[in-house]
Amino acid sequence: MKIRSKASAVAMTAALAVVVSACGGGGGSKSTGGSGSDEKPASQYNAGVTQVVNPSDKTGGTLHMGMPGDFDSVDPGDMYYGYAWNFARLYTRALTMFKPVPGEEGLQLVGDLAEDLGKPTDGGKTWTYKLRKGIKYEDGTPVTSKDVKYAVARSLDKDILPSGPTYFNDWLDLQGYTGPYKMKGKLDDLKAIETPDDYTIVFHLKKAYGGFDYFAMLPQTAPVPEAKDTGSKYKEHPVSTGPYMFKAHELTKRIELVKNPNWDPATDPNRKQLNDSIEVLLGQNEDDLDQRLLSGKIDVKVNSTGVAANARKTVLTDPKVKQYADSAPIDRTWFTNINGDVKPFDNIHCRKAVMYAADRSALQGAYGGPDAGGDIALSLMPSKMTGYQKIDPYGVEANPTGNVEKAKEELAACGQPNGFSTTISYRNERAAEKLTAESLQQSLGRVGIKLEIKGYPQGDYFKLYAGKPDFAKKNNLGLMVYGWGADYPEGFGFFQQIVDSRVIRDAGNTNLSVKDPKIDELIDQAAAETDAAKRNAIWAQVDKQVMDSAYILPYVWAHGLFYRPPTLKNVFVSQNWGMYEYLTLSTQ
């Protein structure tokens, strides 16, 4: 009996040892997928943030990409996520694009389908673009300005193509035009876009907007031939103008792109066509996808934040793996809204007490620390954005754990020297937000501000709870944990939806609490300014005013932790996308 028990114990121990060793192993050094790890040149952590890693001009092979979910759509007129926009440029060309280079130069817009950036006239209400000649669709048909007009027109119809941004709906002088599906054969009624010839396109806006080149960068301006438009089914095979075209699209499962024979590099100085094909596996188990990425079976993980929590531990603790990782800054700030509708936050001093008392170091930890979470935010505007100017009105750099004395002074000025009670909300599904609420509960507790923590379902957070002013007020939601990423790295693309009081509606809000007429005024000024330098200076003022009005407590400028297998070539972090630039990637 004893012998039997021992034998069983030995067998179980051996089995467990195999399991444990397997779980602990992995990393980036073992490869069965042709990574050839033994000959890999040593790399450096964060090398891809500032430079091109493994430059190569060799051709051939397949780039294997994998995604935890699916694109919102691959129809250029129906997509809103950064990774979708990044990916779309492999098979589409919009009027303008961000320069695909590392560093700050990557924030610069250049002509893509257009020869150059737009020419503003009429004080920024009219924008004209000249198209390059010689650009063709995958079937060899030449691209004309009418195709661009049609592409923008179809994207206006949010019944058929619901997912894209609404900038063109909001800013073009549409005069009742609702899109080519509802107004069949009436494209000429769209006076807001004119095409005087095949290579010129003119946009007329309702009011001046100096940053229209950013709108021209949206995939919605990628040409769509009217004859090939299949509406909501166009995503099954978008017609290519880029270096790659769709060979297969098994919806929600797999995408295969192959070389577009009618793409002419002479018309496209910003793209390469190195791999023969690109395969994207959709709907992958994220933890397994990360393992395959670390073992070199997948070349690129398509998402906006990089490896998930489980793989992060391996990446950050194993130097052999960490050397192939990049902590990339994203145009996103994690913050908490302070609700002026809920007493005593109608008093600015009570809001400022929160600003001073919060422990930013602990909040940074809640989001995963400096590598996986991000840098401590000194203000709302992410530091990597165009036009960022450093300000630190609450002395966060000097006191990252908070300034209790100043907080108490503000509480006294607010008439609440002993503190008060309020409620903080967060999204249930987000562990980091729960930790944030708990951290704030602790740090604000030091000055007598007592927080009751309430979680709400993520899917309805804005429609039914924190984003519904009536609900927030009735339920005493004084603090609401939140975060926001820019559509593009310029003030308007970041601020407008979260600090302009005029976007606040009955429910489904993106601005949860900021109501400051001075901010609204500055936003209008910045939007109308066509001089980029002056415009950026106004956005910096908006940032300062948001901090001064103390409606938002920012704490982390987000980072994503990305991994590049040693075999991946031409890799770098695009400062615009806050992830690897997909246009240059290759496996050869």
Added chain:
Amino acid sequence: MLLFVVSIATFAIFFLVPRLAGMSADDLASRYVGKAANEQVIHDTAIRLGFYDPLLVQYGRFVKGIFVGVERNYGPGVELCPAPCLGYSYVTQNPVLPDLLDRIPITLSLALGAAVVWVVFGVATGVVSALRRGSFFDRFSMGIALAGVSLPIFFTGIVSLAIFRDQLGLVGDVADWVPFSEDPLTWANNLMLPWITLAFLYAAGYARLTRAGMLETMGEDYIRTARAKGLPERAVVVKHGLRATLTPVLTMFGLDLGLLLGGAVLTESTFSLPGIGKYARDAIERNDLPQVMGVTLVAAAFIIVANLIVDLLYAVVDPRVRLT
């Protein structure tokens, strides 16, 4: 009738629960619009999806689709989703039935392959354990069986991938689904790990059930009689012992297989297999009623069919159930 009840229950849960929670038709529609949708777009979407219609009208429209088909505006024109039409996804705008039919071969491959493995190994282990009661094999195999029942598939799945695919390179990349008709060997190689992992979970239950049944049966008088008559031990065990034990095993098998065919949610998610289970999970996460309805109906149909087959098989396994 059962399918009818299932569809009404699903429909009611989808619409009544949010309403009880205070959601309006527009609130419901706001789940199916883009990030930047304004109030007008949300309201138009609610109307387009019919959320302002009475529940009975909405359900009637769904049933009508099954018998008559559904017309849908896709932009440049109107297309007909022919009967039986389970509607269009609120999110992807794809017709549901073709999506489901496309995924059935994947779930079928997974479930049937795993079923073969777990029945063979589960029943064989149960028989041997019963015959060698108290032996090392009995204790060890029942220990493993206990682990199989206890360990969740998302743990055993990830661990087995790490060992057998990433470390040892013994199996193919499961996520790279290859149909049987295209390349049977790659199909089997890629599915090997999901089969074994899933079978590990189920075989445990079958081993324990078979062992218990065999222990009881092998103590019966007629087994002693069979041995006394001089029948070979193999005939005694297989023909007289195992056959009597198989009836409850078969009942359990029918339920398990039916459930799996309706969607092995965890297994397919763990191994990134785009089958019905993965489809169901995505549909639930996105609150996509037409997809949820489709999956529910298909799953219910599979359970009914599997149970029917099992009922028919009773007569084969146990002569006492035969009518003639």
